[in-house]
Amino acid sequence: MFSGNNKSKILVSKVAAKGDLKAAVDKAVALIGGFPKFVSPDDKVLIKANFNSPDRYPASSDPEFIKAVVTLLQKSGVTEIALGASSGLAWQPTARVLKKKKIYKLAEELHIKLINFDEGEWINAPINGAHLKNVSLAQAAMDADKIIYLPNLKTHSFARFSMGLKFAVGLTEPSTRRALHDTSLEEKVVEINLAIKPALIVLDARKCLVTGGPAKGRKKRPGCVLASVDLVALDIEALKILMSFKAKNRLNLPIWELPQIATAKKLGLGAQSEEDYVVVTG
Numbered sequence: 001m002f003s004g005n006n007k008s009k010i011l012v013s014k015v016a017a018k019g020d021l022k023a024a025v026d027k028a029v030a031l032i033g034g035f036p037k038f039v040s041p042d043d044k045v046l047i048k049a050n051f052n053s054p055d056r057y058p059a060s061s062d063p064e065f066i067k068a069v070v071t072l073l074q075k076s077g078v079t080e081i082a083l084g085a086s087s088g089l090a091w092q093p094t095a096r097v098l099k100k101k102k103i104y105k106l107a108e109e110l111h112i113k114l115i116n117f118d119e120g121e122w123i124n125a126p127i128n129g130a131h132l133k134n135v136s137l138a139q140a141a142m143d144a145d146k147i148i149y150l151p152n153l154k155t156h157s158f159a160r161f162s163m164g165l166k167f168a169v170g171l172t173e174p175s176t177r178r179a180l181h182d183t184s185l186e187e188k189v190v191e192i193n194l195a196i197k198p199a200l201i202v203l204d205a206r207k208c209l210v211t212g213g214p215a216k217g218r219k220k221r222p223g224c225v226l227a228s229v230d231l232v233a234l235d236i237e238a239l240k241i242l243m244s245f246k247a248k249n250r251l252n253l254p255i256w257e258l259p260q261i262a263t264a265k266k267l268g269l270g271a272q273s274e275e276d277y278v279v280v281t282g
Contacts, residue, residue: 010270010277012228012237017206022068025202028227029072031280038200038229039146041077046115046144048170048198050152051085053215054100058152058207063106065204069150070110083107084140086117086170088214089177094118115140122173129191129267131184136173137196146199153238154209155217159186160250162214163238164201164231165260165269168192186259193231193269201234202227210247220245232261232270233277 013031017024029035039045047069049061057065066083073081083103087094094116098104107114117138125142126134141147149167156162158181166189169177180188203226209217222241228234239255255261256273264270271277 043145082113125195153205
């Protein structure tokens with residue numbers, strides 16, 4: 001948090017990432033407090049990456065970005081780290097995506113556990129939202145002491161954008177996701193956050209999709225990494241980057257009026273205005 005004018009503020013970091021990736025990630029997290037502020041050595045940490053499809057980064061997570069985060073966590077003393085994933089319905093089974101992306105090999109190289117959520121148990125979590133009354137979440141996520149989200153920066157054909165607020169969809173039981181798309185998709189994906197919350201979000205914005213998404217689209221190179229504990233503040237700053245490219249997409253409303261953001265504000269899931277947070281750069 002930031003202390004200024006007698007008011008604590010949320011921090012969102014934005015760091016240039018055009019050289020040493022691990023150094024950029026380390027700096028982004030250091031600017032908001034450093035890894036030890038968010039995770040302890042004895043924590044059971046789950047990293048949620050983006051393997052919605054087998055498409056190349058930025059449609060899916062860059063293994064090198066995951067490697068950078070894991071290495072920094074291990075350096076800070078965390079020993080129990082798992083990487084979890086569940087692919088989108090159109091690209092299931094998840095195991096095939098993970099194999100194609102060589103994630104089994106990555107997990108072995110990093111000496112961490114790889115969890116295919118689809119092969120595990122699910123826990124029903126009540127949320128009592130306006131659209132969702134409960135949600136079925138991966139037991140591995142519910143059992144973790146801390147969850148770290150590693151979203152990418154991209155537009156989404158149905159949800160307008162897919163970053164921090166939408167990331168919890170990948171923790172839900174695949175058989176229940178189809179119903180999310182029936183009506184009010186943007187509101188529903190945000191309501192899932194009532195049931196589970198990350199300890200830290202580190203967004204890979206070295207490249208992005210400015211059209212289409214989540215799997216295909218026009219690519220741009222913002223060349224940065226963002227980090228925060230606040231899903232709303234992080235998505236606001238990430239949206240500013242996406243919208244700066246003025247591409248033909250569905251980001252056609254003022255940022256705070258986009259349904260995901262408006263719903264998150266209504267539910268109190270994070271920053272209520274841009275006065276609630278400070279952007280720190282490096």
